[in-house]
Amino acid sequence: MSAVDIEYPRDMTGYGRNLPHPRWPGDARVAIQIAVNYEAGGESNVLHGDRASEGALSDTPFPAMEGERNWLVESAYEYGSRRGIWRLFDLFAERGVRVSLFGVVMALERNPEVARAFAAAGHEIVSHGYRWIDYREVDEQTERELMRRAVAGIERLTGARPVGWMTGRPSMRTRALVVEEGGFLYDRDALNDELPYWVEVADGHHLVIPYSYETNDMRYGSSQGGFVTGRDFADYLCDTFDQLYAEGARQPKLMPIGLHERTVGRPGRAHGLARFLDHALAHERVWFATGREIAEHWRREFPAPSAR
Numbered sequence: 001m002s003a004v005d006i007e008y009p010r011d012m013t014g015y016g017r018n019l020p021h022p023r024w025p026g027d028a029r030v031a032i033q034i035a036v037n038y039e040a041g042g043e044s045n046v047l048h049g050d051r052a053s054e055g056a057l058s059d060t061p062f063p064a065m066e067g068e069r070n071w072l073v074e075s076a077y078e079y080g081s082r083r084g085i086w087r088l089f090d091l092f093a094e095r096g097v098r099v100s101l102f103g104v105v106m107a108l109e110r111n112p113e114v115a116r117a118f119a120a121a122g123h124e125i126v127s128h129g130y131r132w133i134d135y136r137e138v139d140e141q142t143e144r145e146l147m148r149r150a151v152a153g154i155e156r157l158t159g160a161r162p163v164g165w166m167t168g169r170p171s172m173r174t175r176a177l178v179v180e181e182g183g184f185l186y187d188r189d190a191l192n193d194e195l196p197y198w199v200e201v202a203d204g205h206h207l208v209i210p211y212s213y214e215t216n217d218m219r220y221g222s223s224q225g226g227f228v229t230g231r232d233f234a235d236y237l238c239d240t241f242d243q244l245y246a247e248g249a250r251q252p253k254l255m256p257i258g259l260h261e262r263t264v265g266r267p268g269r270a271h272g273l274a275r276f277l278d279h280a281l282a283h284e285r286v287w288f289a290t291g292r293e294i295a296e297h298w299r300r301e302f303p304a305p306s307a308r
Contacts, residue, residue, distance in 0.1 A: 014193050022195060022252045023301050028287035029248030030241065030255055032280060033294055034099040035166070035188070035211065036088060037260045038114060039132040040081035042104035045069065050133070057218055057260060077262055081111050084265020089117060091270060095277055100291040102128035102166050102188075105153035112157055119158040124290035126164035126188070127154055134169040143171060147181055164188065164291045166211065175199070179206050186295040195254055196298045198305060205304035209256075209291055215240055216258035217269065230272025233264070237276040245283060254294070 024031050043054040046069055055064030058076045092099055101118045103125050108115045119125055129135070130150040135143050154162045165178045166188035178187050179201045186196070186207040193210045200206075213219075215237055219226045227233045237257065244253040264273050280286055289297075 011199075014197065015195065019195065019251055020302060022254070022298075024252050024287050025297065026287060027285055028252060029285045030244050030253050030280075031287045031289050031294060032241075032255045032257065033209070033289055033291055034092075034097065034257045034259065035102050035126070035291070036085075036099050037102045037104075037128065037168070037258065038080070038085060038107055039104045039128070039260070040077040040079075040085075040107050040262060041110035042107035042130070042132040043077055044133055045074065048106070048131070054132075057263070059221060059263070080260065080262025080265055081107070081114070084263075084270075085114055085261040087265050087267070087270050088259065088261060088273075089121070091274055091277070092123075093121065095281060097277060097281075097288045098123050098290055100124040100126045100164065102126045102168075103154060104128045104132045105130045105150045105157075107132065108157055109153060115154070115157040119160070124164065124292045125154055125158050125160070125162055126166055126291060127151060127162040129167050132168070135167055135171040135174060136169070138171075140173055140177075143174065144177055144180075147177055151181065151183070164209075164295070175201055175206065179204065185299065186291060188291065196294065196302075198302075205306055207295055207298060207304070209294055209298075210254070212256040212258055215256065217260055217264040217273075218258065220263055220269065230268045230270070230275070232272070233269060234272035234275040234279075237273075238279050241276070241280055245286075248285075 044050040045053060052064040052066045053068060053070035054073050058073050060072045060076050062070055062073055101123050103115060115125060127150045130146040161183060163185040165184050167174050170189045174189060175187060178184055186209050188209055188211040190208045190210050191213055196207055196209045198205045199208055241255060244255050247253055264270055
């Protein structure tokens with residue numbers, strides 16, 4: 001028997017060559033979804049009961065340290081909550097662009113003004129989990145309880161329940177737990193397509209809006225094709241947009257962008273982001289949308305198979 005004859009739990013085909021026409025509002029050629037990850041204060045830290053300091057997504061060149069605090073890594077995260085997030089908030093306000101704030105609830109609880117300000121300005125608050133940790137390292141009951149606390153925390157901070165979910169470092173059971181929790185229109189824990197799509201979960205259908213680690217500021221400082229300057233980031237985003245915009249004349253596209261408060265919130269990098277936004281805003285038929293807006297649109301235009 002060939003390996004391809006065995007039932008395989010992955011979908012390697014997707015839409016294939018038969019892409020649906022998204023019918024974005026305003027006949028948009030590109031829908032741009034900007035996600036701002038807010039994680040400062042919810043990352044791995046022995047102060048939070050973790051076994052080691054944070055070793056991911058920091059400008060400092062230090063790996064995780066077992067049983068110790070890392071002062072400089074902590075400072076890099078603090079920059080995001082103290083300064084970077086507000087530079088991004090102002091940048092979006094000046095251009096009338098709404099985004100999805102991926103909020104780690106423990107982080108938002110330490111700086112609740114962030115959640116309230118973004119919600120009041122019309123941005124979407126997406127649940128990014130209660131902690132910014134790798135959920136492969138916790139048991140199912142712990143992940144379930146942290147998910148419950150994440151939902152309740154955003155509702156308490158903003159007065160509204162989140163309808164979007166993005167873990168970032170999910171376990172293999174995360175999506176099933178999202179569906180079990182209920183109340184979510186979509187999740188973002190996928191990198192495998194350029195349009196939203198439905199998946200079967202627990203005898204029902206669940207909407208996934210793909211995210212991107214490519215058009216993402218986490219590539220600053222990366223040894224694998226990373227960005228060095230704000231101009232590098234702007235050029236890559238503009239090149240991506242221009243290609244999608246050209247393709248969008250016949251087949252409209254989705255362009256997800258991932259940002260972090262402590263990364264692109266720095267002046268030289270924020271300048272690159274501003275250059276890209278101004279470039280995209282200079283074009284007609286471009287829709288800057290929150291994840292919720294994309295999910296609601298897709299559900300209207302392309303209902304779940306069981307709902308058709």
